[in-house]
Structure formats: C-alpha cells, structure tokens
Amino acid sequence: MYLYHFGIRELPFTLTPNTSYYFGLPSHNEALEVLLTALKTGEGFIKVTGEVGTGKTLLCRKLLNELPGFFHTAYIPNPMLSPEDLRRAVASELEVELGESVDAQSFTQKIQQRLMAIHQQNKSVVLIIDEAQALPDDTMEALRLMTNLETESRKLLQVVLFGQPELDEKLACAAFRQLRQRITFSYALKLMDADQIFQYVAHRMQVAGYANPPVFTPRCCQLLYKASGGIPRIVNVLCHKALMLAYGEGRAVVIPADIRLAAKDTEAARTPASLMIPAALCGLFGVTLMAALLWHSGVSL
Incomplete structure (x- = not known):
C-alpha cells in the first residue's frame, strides 16, 4: 500500500476504534x-x-x-x-x-x-x-x-x-x-470543524509514524469538512482514499483534486458544488488506483 511511500508504520485512517489514535477533540x-x-x-x-x-x-x-x-x-x-x-x-x-x-x-x-x-x-x-x-x-x-x-x-x-x-x-x-x-x-457529541479536522488528520498521521510536513493542507481539510460534515468516520474514509491517490501519482502531499475524487467515490460523503468534478474525471479514482497497484507490482503499462 502507501506505508513506505509516506514513511509510516501502519494505516492511519482505519475504521477500528483504536484508543491509541484517540485525539481528544x-x-x-x-x-x-x-x-x-x-x-x-x-x-x-x-x-x-x-x-x-x-x-x-x-x-x-x-x-x-x-x-x-x-x-x-x-x-x-x-x-x-x-x-x-x-x-x-x-x-x-x-x-x-x-x-x-x-x-x-x-x-x-x-x-x-x-x-x-x-x-x-x-x-x-x-x-x-x-x-x-x-x-x-x-x-x-x-x-x-x-x-x-x-x-x-x-x-x-x-x-x-x-x-x-x-x-x-x-x-x-x-x-x-x-x-x-x-x-x-x-x-x-458534536461534529468537527475544519480546523479540528486539520489537527485530527495530522494527529493520526503522527501516531502512525509520520514525521514530515503535513500531508493534508488547510485547503484540503476545508474540503474534507465540506465532504464529511465533520464526521470522523467519513473523514477517515476520505483520507485513506486521498492517500492512495497521492501515492498512485508519486506525490508527497494530498491535493484538493484527491479529496474531490475521494468524495465522489464515497457514498456517505457530501458533494456540494465546491466538490463537484467534471464527469470525464469521475472514473479517475479507480483508474489511478489500478495504475498504482500495477506499478507497485512491477507490471508495465
């Protein structure tokens, strides 16, 4: 997966209730x-x-x-x-x-x-x-x-x-x-705002072993907030998919397009106008992941 790419020990955005990832919102x-x-x-x-x-x-x-x-x-x-x-x-x-x-x-x-x-x-x-x-x-x-x-x-x-x-x-x-x-x-319980999401995702990355500049920018966290409504579980799903997309393209950071594609691919996510993507790109998430997996396996395209 993307562990070695981002220099982390374990997947930071799993859905299991692991208390070692408790952030303290x-x-x-x-x-x-x-x-x-x-x-x-x-x-x-x-x-x-x-x-x-x-x-x-x-x-x-x-x-x-x-x-x-x-x-x-x-x-x-x-x-x-x-x-x-x-x-x-x-x-x-x-x-x-x-x-x-x-x-x-x-x-x-x-x-x-x-x-x-x-x-x-x-x-x-x-x-x-x-x-x-x-x-x-x-x-x-x-x-x-x-x-x-x-x-x-x-x-x-x-x-x-x-x-x-x-x-x-x-x-x-x-x-x-x-x-x-x-x-x-x-x-x-209350939902997270955009600032809390920025701190939340940074915390989970740090617990997983990440020690470099933030992977998720404040702009990306604004989009995460709009797509998730501040619900931690949906934030986790979107972050996992966004990291997969960044890994697939060899990037060290997540970009807004990754969040938009992840939201488009997630049924529980919201898709307001600011998150809409062109119809021609709707299938890009699956294509990008397939390319990443093939590349990781050493298969030439």
Missing part, C-alpha cells in the same frame, strides 16, 4: 469528563449520544481504559438481546453462574448478592452498553429494573448508555418515562 474530552464525574458521584443512569461515525465506540473504549481501579466494569457491545439474554450477558460479565433456565426473580437475587459482594470491597459496578438505541423495548424495561438494586445510600449498579440520536427518540416515548427520569447526566 473538545467534544470527546467534555463527554469523558462528564462520564467520569457522574460515575464517581454514583449517578444511576448516564447517556451519551452522537451521530453515526462520531466516535462513540472509541469514546466507550477510552472510558473503559480511564476508569479508576475501584470500578468493576461490565461491557455489552451488542444490545440486540432479549431480556433473558441481557440478564445472562450481565451475569457473565459479573462472573455469576446462572442455570439453563432462570427467571427474573432468581436472576435478581443472584445479581444482588454479587453486587453486594463487590460493594463490600469498596468497588462500584458500571454497566456500559454501546449502540443502546438497538435495545428492544422489553429489554429496556428489564434494564431499568436492574437499576432498582441499591443500598440505603447508593446504587449498586450504574449504567452508561452510548447511542445514536434514535436513543433520545426512544426515550421520549411515554412508555420509557420512568427510565428517562433516571438519566441524571447526558451529553451529545
């Missing part, structure tokens, strides 16, 4: 501060929402890494679970053995015993659920009932919900008004 830092403060004060329900691709899962992983040692964490990455499956998932995370069939009452007794044992060790239990907008309605209610477990002074189980804006829509329904009233802290 103001919005993400604020959300992390809210989460840590709320958890340390013993709040029951905390919610973080953000559009698709804004880095919720990365923030979730960062939170798991940043929590002090007196927190015992349980992490549910896929909440498309029935109430029984959710109970089993929570039990597994808390190292509680359940029989082949267990009703809600038996589960509550076993979980409460485990939570009390952890509490007596001066630890707090935090249940973190990613993609919480996908929780089925009856599972959402089962989750609310879990948080009824408490001592006279504090909750035995704290819950952090990470979800898309659809989570707010779900919680706005009258059926979930009891759960909504228990959410004491919430935060909505």
